Amino acid sequence: MKRLSAIICALLLFGLVACSESPASLYDNARFEELQNNREHALRLYRELLREHPESPYAAKARERLEELGVESERK
Numbered sequence: 001m002k003r004l005s006a007i008i009c010a011l012l013l014f015g016l017v018a019c020s021e022s023p024a025s026l027y028d029n030a031r032f033e034e035l036q037n038n039r040e041h042a043l044r045l046y047r048e049l050l051r052e053h054p055e056s057p058y059a060a061k062a063r064e065r066l067e068e069l070g071v072e073s074e075r076k
Contacts, residue, residue, distance in 0.1 A: 023049055023056035030062065034069075043071060 021029075030045035046062040050073055053059055063073045 021052075023053040023058035026053070027058040027061055030065070034065070039069070043069070047073075 026045050026049040030042045030049065033039075033042035033045060043066070046066050049056070049062045050059050066073045
């Protein structure tokens with residue numbers, strides 16, 4: 001039973017970490033999507049970065065990219 005509990009805890013912890021991408025990772029993935037001409041996915045990733053990590057230095061970069069792409073960053 002202890003082993004099963006440990007496995008469940010490890011899986012839950014892994015799931016929490018995997019669901020939360022770092023600002024750098026989100027930004028890099030968005031830039032990659034841009035280079036692949038997948039604009040919509042890039043926009044989604046930039047917006048996710050702004051929503052999840054608004055104080056990150058990468059948030060400023062994401063806002064710049066959105067402006068360059070002619071899209072509002074939804075920040076007032």
